[in-house]
Amino acid sequence: MTVTLTINGQKVTTAEGSTILEAARSAGIYIPTLCHHPDLSNVGACRICVVEVVGARNLQTACTTPIAEGMVVYTDSEIVRATRRFVLEMLLSDHPNDCMTCEVSGDCELQDLVYDYGVKWPEHKGKRHNWEIDPDPNPFVFIDRNKCILCGRCVRACAEIQNRDVWNFAHRGFRTKLVAGADQFMLDARCESCGQCVAYCPVGALYDKMSLGKGRANQVQKVRTTCSYCGVGCNFDLNVRDGRIVRVTSAPDAPVNGMALCVKGRYGYDYVHHPDRLTAPLVRARWLQGVEEKLKGGEWQVFVPQGNGRDGGDGSDHLTVTPDTFIQTDWDTALDVVARKFAEEKRLHGSGAFGMLASAKCTNEENYLFNKFARQILGTNTIDHCARL
Amino acid sequence: MTNTIADITTQSKCIFIIGSNTTEQHPVIGIKVRRAKRYLGAKLVVADPRRIDIADYADLYIRHKPGTDIALLNGLMHIIIRESWHDQEFIATRTEGFEELKATVEKYTPQMVSEITGVPVEQLEAAARMLAENRPGALLYAMGITQHTVGVLNVMSCANLQMLLGNIGKPGSGLNPLRGQSNVQGACDMGGLPNYYPGYQRVNDPAVRQKFEQAWGVSLSDQVGLTVTEMVDAAGRGDIRCLYIIGEDPMTSEPDLNHVRHALENTHFLVVQELFMTGAAECADVILPAASFAEKEGTFTNTERRIQRVRQAIEPPGEARPDAWIIVQLAKRMLALGAVSPRDDAPYAGWDYWGVSDVMREINTLTPIYAGVTYQRLEEGAQLHWPVPDEHYPGTPILHVNKFSRGLGKFAAVDHMPPAELPDDEYPFILTTGRVLYHWHGGAMTRRARNLKTMYPEAMIEIHPHDARKVGIRDRQLVKLASRRGEIVSRALVTDRAAPGLVFATFHFPESAANFLTNPALDPLAKIPEYKVCAVKVVPMPDDQRL
Numbered sequence: 017m018t019v020t021l022t023i024n025g026q027k028v029t030t031a032e033g034s035t036i037l038e039a040a041r042s043a044g045i046y047i048p049t050l051c052h053h054p055d056l057s058n059v060g061a062c063r064i065c066v067v068e069v070v071g072a073r074n075l076q077t078a079c080t081t082p083i084a085e086g087m088v089v090y091t092d093s094e095i096v097r098a099t100r101r102f103v104l105e106m107l108l109s110d111h112p113n114d115c116m117t118c119e120v121s122g123d124c125e126l127q128d129l130v131y132d133y134g135v136k137w138p139e140h141k142g143k144r145h146n147w148e149i150d151p152d153p154n155p156f157v158f159i160d161r162n163k164c165i166l167c168g169r170c171v172r173a174c175a176e177i178q179n180r181d182v183w184n185f186a187h188r189g190f191r192t193k194l195v196a197g198a199d200q201f202m203l204d205a206r207c208e209s210c211g212q213c214v215a216y217c218p219v220g221a222l223y224d225k226m227s228l229g230k231g232r233a234n235q236v237q238k239v240r241t242t243c244s245y246c247g248v249g250c251n252f253d254l255n256v257r258d259g260r261i262v263r264v265t266s267a268p269d270a271p272v273n274g275m276a277l278c279v280k281g282r283y284g285y286d287y288v289h290h291p292d293r294l295t296a297p298l299v300r301a302r303w304l305q306g307v308e309e310k311l312k313g314g315e316w317q318v319f320v321p322q323g324n325g326r327d328g329g330d331g332s333d334h335l336t337v338t339p340d341t342f343i344q345t346d347w348d349t350a351l352d353v354v355a356r357k358f359a360e361e362k363r364l365h366g367s368g369a370f371g372m373l374a375s376a377k378c379t380n381e382e383n384y385l386f387n388k389f390a391r392q393i394l395g396t397n398t399i400d401h402c403a404r405l
Numbered sequence: 406m407t408n409t410i411a412d413i414t415t416q417s418k419c420i421f422i423i424g425s426n427t428t429e430q431h432p433v434i435g436i437k438v439r440r441a442k443r444y445l446g447a448k449l450v451v452a453d454p455r456r457i458d459i460a461d462y463a464d465l466y467i468r469h470k471p472g473t474d475i476a477l478l479n480g481l482m483h484i485i486i487r488e489s490w491h492d493q494e495f496i497a498t499r500t501e502g503f504e505e506l507k508a509t510v511e512k513y514t515p516q517m518v519s520e521i522t523g524v525p526v527e528q529l530e531a532a533a534r535m536l537a538e539n540r541p542g543a544l545l546y547a548m549g550i551t552q553h554t555v556g557v558l559n560v561m562s563c564a565n566l567q568m569l570l571g572n573i574g575k576p577g578s579g580l581n582p583l584r585g586q587s588n589v590q591g592a593c594d595m596g597g598l599p600n601y602y603p604g605y606q607r608v609n610d611p612a613v614r615q616k617f618e619q620a621w622g623v624s625l626s627d628q629v630g631l632t633v634t635e636m637v638d639a640a641g642r643g644d645i646r647c648l649y650i651i652g653e654d655p656m657t658s659e660p661d662l663n664h665v666r667h668a669l670e671n672t673h674f675l676v677v678q679e680l681f682m683t684g685a686a687e688c689a690d691v692i693l694p695a696a697s698f699a700e701k702e703g704t705f706t707n708t709e710r711r712i713q714r715v716r717q718a719i720e721p722p723g724e725a726r727p728d729a730w731i732i733v734q735l736a737k738r739m740l741a742l743g744a745v746s747p748r749d750d751a752p753y754a755g756w757d758y759w760g761v762s763d764v765m766r767e768i769n770t771l772t773p774i775y776a777g778v779t780y781q782r783l784e785e786g787a788q789l790h791w792p793v794p795d796e797h798y799p800g801t802p803i804l805h806v807n808k809f810s811r812g813l814g815k816f817a818a819v820d821h822m823p824p825a826e827l828p829d830d831e832y833p834f835i836l837t838t839g840r841v842l843y844h845w846h847g848g849a850m851t852r853r854a855r856n857l858k859t860m861y862p863e864a865m866i867e868i869h870p871h872d873a874r875k876v877g878i879r880d881r882q883l884v885k886l887a888s889r890r891g892e893i894v895s896r897a898l899v900t901d902r903a904a905p906g907l908v909f910a911t912f913h914f915p916e917s918a919a920n921f922l923t924n925p926a927l928d929p930l931a932k933i934p935e936y937k938v939c940a941v942k943v944v945p946m947p948d949d950q951r952l
Contacts, residue, residue, distance in 0.1 A: 155856040179439035179462075208842065209860065210432065226856060239718035242705045244698035245845050247584030248410070248433045249707025254699055254718040261699060261719060271788055272410060272707065278432030280845055280857065285699070287853040288719070292681050294694035295723025303690060321682055342692070347724060347734070354691050355738035357674050361647050362744055367626065371636040371645040374597030375652030375728070376586035379703025379715055380775075381764040382728040383588070384603055386651060387596030389732050392621040392747065392754075393739045397608050397630030398645070401597040402846075403589050404551070404633065404933035405658040 021087035036067055036089055037078040047091050048100065048129055050218055051167035052079040055268075055275060056176055062167050063103050064129065067091045075099055097133070104135045110144050112162050113137050118220045119158075123233035125218035126165060143190060154202045156209045156225055156283050164194050164221035170213035177216075177276050182207045194221070209279040215266040216275065226283060230262035231255065240267055243281040244377060248272060250281050261285050292321075297350030302339035303357070304349070311337070317344040358394065367395035374401040406709045407804040408543060408579035409790065410434055414441045416577030419448040419539035423474065423563065424549020424937075428458045429842040431547075431583045431708070435459060438545075448539045450532055452477060453549060454837060455867070455909060456902045465532055468904055469522040471835050472553060472824035472938045478562040479821065480518030481533045482510045482569055490537035492571025499809070500568050502816035509818035521821060540570060541578035547585065548839070552936040556928040558819040568814050574805040584708040586846065587698070591706035594775070594791070595768070599630030604772035620771055622751025632932040634659065634925060641668030649676045651728055652695065656684025657847035657918050660925040660934040661890045678728060681849050684915050694725040701727035702761050704783065710790045710801075712778050729761060824938035825926035828906070832888060832940035834872070835907050838919040841865075848913035864895040864917040867909035868943065873899040878945045885944040886910060891921035894946060908943060 017032040021039060028043040035058065040047050051062040060077035067078045070088040075096065078089075090096065107126060115121045129135075147161035171183040171194070182205045186195045197205025214222045238253040251270035255263040264282050266275040298319050301307050310316040319342035337343075361369045372390045374383050383401075390399040406413075413420065414437035428435030439462050441447040451463040452474075460466040469477045485491050486507055496503050515526040536542055544567050550559045564580050572578035584590050596603040606613040609627050618625050631639055637659060639645040648669070659665045669675060669688040677689040686692050700721040706712050721727070736756040739745065747754035753767050762780040769776050777793035789800040805814070828835055843861040844851040851857045866886055868878065878884055880899040885892055886908065895910070895917040903909050910919035924939040 155859050176440070176444070178436050179443055180436075208428075208432070210436075237718075239699075239716050240714075241699065241716045241718065242587065242707075242713045244587050244850070246431050247586055247589055247708035248431050249587075249705065249709070249711055249713055250433055251713065256718050259719050271713075272709075272711065273433045276433050276436060279843060279860075280851065280854075281433075284845075284851055284854040284857050286855055287680075287850040288697045288699050289722075290681075290853040292853055293697075293722050293725065294679060294681060294686075294692060295725055296694060297724065298689075298692040298694075300690050347726070350691055350693060351731075351734050351738055354676055354693075355735055355742060355744075358647060358649075358735075359739055359742040359744040361674065365646055368644070369646040371631065371640060371648045373633060373636070373648070373650040373653050373655070374592050374595075376589035376592045376597075377652045377698070378592065378728050379588060379701070379761070380591040380595050380706060380712070380768065381703045381761040382651075382732065383592045383595035383597045384764060384768050385729055385732045385736075387603060388621065388753075389736050391596075391602070391617070391625055392623050393736050393745050395623075395626055395745065397599050397626050397628060398636060399597060399630060400599050400633040400636060401589070401592045402586070402633065402653050402658050403584075403593055403598075404931065405936075 019083050019085050021083050021085070021089060023089045024091055030083070034083050035079055036069075036076065036081050036083055037065060039083050040078065040089075040091060045091055047078045048132070049079060050125055050129070050165065051169060053169055053216060056169060056172040056216070059168055059172070062165065064100055066096060066099050068093050068096050100129075101133050101135055104130050104133055105138050107165050108135065109138045109142060111165070118163070119223045119228060119232060120220040121232055124220060150225075152196070152202050154207065154209065156211060156279065157202060157214055158223040158225040158228060160221055160223075161194060163219050165219055166192055166194070167218060169216040169218060170194070170222055173212045173216040178208065178210055178212045180206060180208055183213060209283065210277060211279070211282040212276060215277075224263055224283070226286070227255075227263035231257035236262060238265065243277075245280045245284065250277055252277055252281060254285070261288055296344040297347055298342040299345050299350050299353050300339065301337050301341045301343050303353045304343055304345065307337060307343060311343070315346070318342075319344050362394060370394045370396045370398060372396070372399040374399055376401050376403060406579065406581040406583070407573065408576070408581055409709045409711075409802045410437060412576040412803065413543040413545070413579070413581060414438060415445060417441060417447050417541060417543040418577065419450065419536055419542035421450045421452075421536060421542060421544045422459060423452040423544065423546050424551075424559075425545050425547035425583050426453070426455070426457045426459070426549070426839060427545065427547075427583065430585060430840055432842065434545075434583060448535050450535055454904050454907055456904075465528065465535060467524050467528055467532060469524050470904075471837050471907060472555075473522040473821065474550060474553070474559045475555060475562045475819055476513060476518050476521040476821040477524065478566050479510045479513035480515060480522070480529050481536065482506070482566055483513045483518070484515065484530060484533035485537055485569060486510060488533070488537070490533070491569045495571035495573075496569070499573070500814040500816060502818070505818045506565055506569070506816035509820065536566075536570060540572060541575050542570060542572050543577060543579055543581055544572070545581045545583055547583045549937060551582070551931070551933055553938065554825045554926050554928050554935045555822050556933045557930040558822070561817040561819055564814075565816050565818075568816060573814065574803065574807065576803065579803070582708070588705040590708060590710060591704070594706055594772075599632055602771075603768060604774045617771065620751060620753045622747030622749070622754035623745055634927060634932055634934060637665055637668045640672045643671065643673075646673040647676070648672050648674075650685055651678040654683035654685045654847045654849060656688075657912050657915055657920060660920055660923040660936065662918060662921045663891050664925065678731060681853065683847070683849050693731050694723070695731065696721035696725050696727040700725070701729070703729070704765070704778075706791070712775075712783065712789050712791065714783050729764065733758060825935055826889075826924050826939045828940045832942045834941050834943055836886065836888065836919065836922055836939050836941040837907060837909050838912060838923060838936045839909065840911055840913065844911065844913035846913075848915070852913065864893070864911060864914040865898040866895050866943075867898045867900050867903040869901055869903045869905045869907065870899050871905050872903075872908075872943070873897060876943050876945060878943070883946040885946050886922060886941050887944065888922035888924070888939055888941045890924070893917040893919070893921050908941065
């Protein structure tokens with residue numbers, strides 16, 4: 017069944033049971049929202065989406081009001097605009113004026129609306145909150161309740177997307193406070209550290225702790241990719257600044273996971289930049305010729321593992337080289353050592369001398385090439401990977 | 406998976422999870438299952454020897470003894486057939502072997518099954534009723550089903566149950582293994598297996614071999630190769646002289662690590678291509694530094710057979726290079742050395758590729774299930790689940806819709822068999838192994854993700870409070886866990902997640918990896934090790950005697 021209504025003088029026909037907001041958006045008519053999110057239930061908490069419905073006593077929240085046949089709606093009349101400006105002024109009256117240093121500046125739904133509606137920061141009047149900043153010891157989610165607009169998107173994201181019910185509101189009126197569990201630390205309230213609450217926060221009240229100060233929306237480049245951990249195949253955006261991953265953000269159109277990610281996908285990316293990364297081909301000295309010369313000439317180095325307390329620099333002067341010593345070489349040398357050795361082994365011992373372990377963390381193309389290398393070049397079907405492990 | 410994550414978690418009336426710690430190992434599937442149960446009215450049945458997180462959300466939680474899955478499933482099928490709840494039309498038109506199955510499960514009376522599994526008879530009856538009354542139903546499983554000496558038979562049992570209920574080939578149903586690594590599906594699809602070319606084309610099928618011989622311009626072996634566990638054995642004996650390992654650390658993930666270390670150290674020439682200095686890399690002759698997922702282009706195939714793009718965001722550090730580049734360079738050098746001389750006229754004899762999309766074009770030609778998977782379609786947003794037999798085919802989200810790939814679905818009647826190693830007086834506990842939420846697989850990546858390490862900094866052994874009291878262990882006390890193959894020391898986590906008589910350990914931390922203890926007994930067909938059951942003893946340790 018469909019229903020026809022008039023929005024801003026335009027006839028709109030859409031499915032019965034839709035809200036005014038849904039009807040308007042289906043017709044390309046913009047209504048601002050804050051507490052509404054298409055993935056979540058509607059609560060009509062923020063009042064920013066109010067519209068004028070002819071015949072109704074008050075302005076109606078577009079996100080919760082169902083459409084009716086013949087309804088006449090104005091989404092941008094003067095009274096609607098004035099009401100939205102008032103709502104925004106009220107929000108700003110208890111909001112820190114620190115967009116200059118706020119993490120989400122440029123990516124803040126409140127900031128965008130304040131800009132669109134030309135609202136000036138109100139003169140200080142009335143009470144303001146002074147919540148402790150970052151009061152929760154969990155390593156993932158930064159909390160600044162001073163910026164919280166009580167929209168409840170985090171509460172619903174946790175309840176409806178993650179189904180974990182960590183967040184809720186305590187108290188009433190001005191004392192209303194976003195709390196985890198019974199006003200506990202998040203992890204004590206059974207938080208799984210998925211960060212869904214951060215992803216759905218429209219302002220800077222909840223943010224990714226690992227990304228504080230690492231770069232704002234206009235300073236990062238987003239690259240859509242697929243997660244490197246389990247086999248669910250979540251997509252997300254790697255946020256890159258100056259060649260480093262500074263944050264992972266949800267991609268609403270990710271086909272498998274939508275906005276949802278888990279703790280490893282959202283917060284487990286920094287291994288990529290770990291100082292333990294191998295950054296040069298390593299060959300045991302016994303397989304190399306002219307090691308001493310190359311070391312003296314500075315072309316090669318003795319490999320000193322990171323993370324053992326020693327400086328990782330060129331230690332060739334004071335380290336003795338045994339046949340087992342790993343030498344940092346160049347690619348040509350390392351590839352030649354392997355290719356020559358494989359060729360010799362194949363000639364002397366046949367294809368049965370080889371075993372190949374492919375990788376469940378490598379791409380399809382890489383695994384295809386590895387399979388071709390085993391079968392075409394080495395002549396063996398002894399190739400397997402950790403699917404069973 | 407025969408079905409997709411979306412259809413299972415929106416259209417299933419009953420989700421049956423057996424042998425999968427879904428919310429910790431596949432968290433985003435886990436939350437969708439919780440959502441289906443909470444908001445969409447699906448029933449949730451969870452069977453697992455450990456009281457895992459998802460059990461808290463279940464309508465019915467069944468704690469069966471490790472290694473008794475077949476008995477449990479046969480018991481459920483016994484009740485379903487006894488009550489005539491089986492889908493007779495589906496069985497008549499789509500399957501064969503029902504009479505044999507019926508004869509086998511006839512023996513599995515609720516009383517007998519209860520004795521084997523430790524599950525009360527009323528729970529068995531209630532579970533069977535719940536599965537039967539709520540269809541379509543999806544069965545999800547993971548390594549809890551497969552990592553047994555009867556792994557293949559366990560999977561067959563799951564398939565039997567789903568066919569019996571007619572839960573195949575429709576939205577919200579199916580037999581759904583959840584795969585544990587970003588591209589474990591793709592590694593299988595792309596011929597990273599000893600018995601298959603890419604696309605599950607058998608190496609010992611002459612027509613297939615001929616096709617690849619023509620494409621690659623060489624004669625190829627028709628001998629099925631060795632599996633990973635057999636490979637390690639062969640390397641230990643010196644039969645395999647050269648091992649080339651990419652992106653995997655057998656020194657955490659293989660069973661019986663003392664044996665693995667011996668084998669790797671005895672390998673004449675070991676090449677490891679890695680991000681980090683792993684246990685295997687420490688034994689290597691040559692280590693080739695590889696690029697991470699963020700540093701290269703390509704595709705991954707997820708657990709529901711969906712092919713998706715991996716895109717480069719940053720440059721690899723130092724001299725690290727994508728695996729594809731390294732493999733191509735080695736292949737070209739081998740060709741130049743005359744290690745093999747492919748015929749010039751073979752279309753894919755050479756190794757000159759214009760990037761990874763060019764590799765995909767070769768895959769398209771040689772792999773029927775990937776024939777229509779092109780970069781152009783992926784960039785245009787096509788949602789491709791293989792099989793994708795041509796460029797216009799929309800993909801296959803649900804398998805076996807009107808017919809099974811083999812024609813009729815075959816019921817394979819199977820009997821319960823106990824695990825290879827059971828507790829005795831000397832080793833009185835069952836050890837089962839797995840992963841935790843904050844770590845992943847061998848741990849090489851997650852132990853280097855600062856905050857994941859903060860959350861779970863060291864290995865923990867889960868033990869039931871009754872057992873802890875019996876052995877004399879406090880929570881967080883150091884304990885020694887020993888099996889016939891080795892021993893590890895870690896902290897005890899006293900929790901009723903573990904069943905009485907059962908301890909749980911992970912393989913995320915090399916120094917206390919459970920795989921020093923695990924039994925390399927293999928499933929005879931799949932060659933998968935029995936990680937879910939071996940016998941151990943638990944010895945409390947004074948805190949200053951940490952090894």
